[in-house]
Amino acid sequence: MLRNLLMWPIRIHLLGSLGIVVVVSFVISAQVSNRYSFANSELVQDVMERWGAPIVQPAPSVRYVTSGAVFNTLQPLALAGQKIKVRASMNYRKRGLVYFSGFDFDFSGDYRVVNDRPHAVDLVFVFPIRMQSNQVLLSDFAFQVDGKTAPADMAAGQDKLVWTGRARAGQELSFHVGFRGRGLDSFIYEMDPDLPVRDFEMIFEVSGGDTYDYPAGVVSSDDVQVTDGRVSLAWRHASLESGVPVGLILPREQAFDTVVAAMVRRGWAPFLAFFLGLTLLALAGKRRFAFYEAYLLSASFALFFVLLAYLAAFTFFALAFVISWLLVSTLLVLYLRACLGNRAGLVGLGLSIAFLLVPNLAVILEGFTGLIYTVEITFGLGLAMFLTRRKVFRKLLDELSLSGKLPQEGKQDAL
Secondary structure, eight states: OOHHHHHHHHHHHHHHHHHHHHHHHHHHHHHHHSSTTTTTTTHHHHHHHHHHEEEEEEEEEEEETTTTTTOOOGOOOSSHHHEEEEEEOOOOEEEEEEEOOOEEEEEEHHHHEEOOOSSOOOEEEEEEEEETTTTTGGOOOOEEEEEEEEEOOOTTOOOOEEEEEETTTTTTEEEEEEEEEEEESSEEEEEEEESSEEEEEEEEESSOOOOBBBBBBOOOSSSSEEEEEEEEEEEOOOOOOOOOOEEOOOOOOOOOHHHHHHHHHHHHHHHHHHHHHHHHHHHHTTTOHHHHHHHHHHHHHHHHHHHHHHHTTTTOOOHHHHHHHHHHHHHHHHHHHHHHHHHHHHHHHHIIIIIIIIIHHHHHHHGGGGHHHHHHHHHHHHHHHHHHHHHHHHHHHHHHHHHOOOOOOOOOOOO
């Protein structure tokens, strides 16, 4: 009896069939797990060149010398106040299976500089801005000093704005910098870690999504307001001994590359139940599958994941899922009808629903995964209870467990 049980997977071609599914699953999972190389090894670089890069915006720096002194003795001067406001609108970009979190943003920064020295000083105000990577246009750039538009040194190709001027003893100067740009995934505002921070406030408003996170190393917001499709975060610090980075990871769309990868990684388990159902269906028809029949049915099951991965790269994921399942189910139904008869096609459709459609829906509907699995197991348990009370089914189980003999190939109506 033990020998019969050990030989049974070989006689029904289970090992080869499972091998087909495992190999396909491994290949597809390996490709889609790396969202940056699936279908295009230069995907991320291409996205950043077209739509912008993660934003890292340094705070402006101020340096001074005593009026009349040479400029090789520049000294740092801490900002007296910083008021930053960023309005971002999500502009998700789809490439392959991936929705990238692109966003358009308006940056507005108001800065105060106070000459607390007892004498006049010559100032250099430097505002770093990455024109190319942040997709900033000079036509959208605004720079004002004390409320008036001021000339600034910003030649083509430079990545910073430079203003020079003189401040009397005790004089306060105000600077305004505004521009529009495009970014990807995150926004970080970096302050000089060697200088104290006074009167700092940054407000970041996002529309088009209400999920967010924080990049590594940044200080989290102390004021968060989330509404449907919008999120507002604020950072306020009256005084800090040194500058700290602040910022956020912007809202994301569901990453379907990881969904497909999870499906194929789990696919072997429902396939075993699916293949067992096919085997019992064939045995009920007094025959068993030839090796090529078993392999073709297994390849059809695995084809679902391949179709889904590539169709989803070019159309909506839900539509790709439905099309993939319908195509595979049609192949299974038609082939089972050809092998075992008309009624076998209906049973095959039921197996496709139970072990291909439902388990993968459970992966997509992540919040209902446990419920879906529980309902399916309950239904399967009830079906098993029903079948074990049928004489034909009990006789089939007795034959399999005692004799180990399997019917040979032959075409009959299985039901």
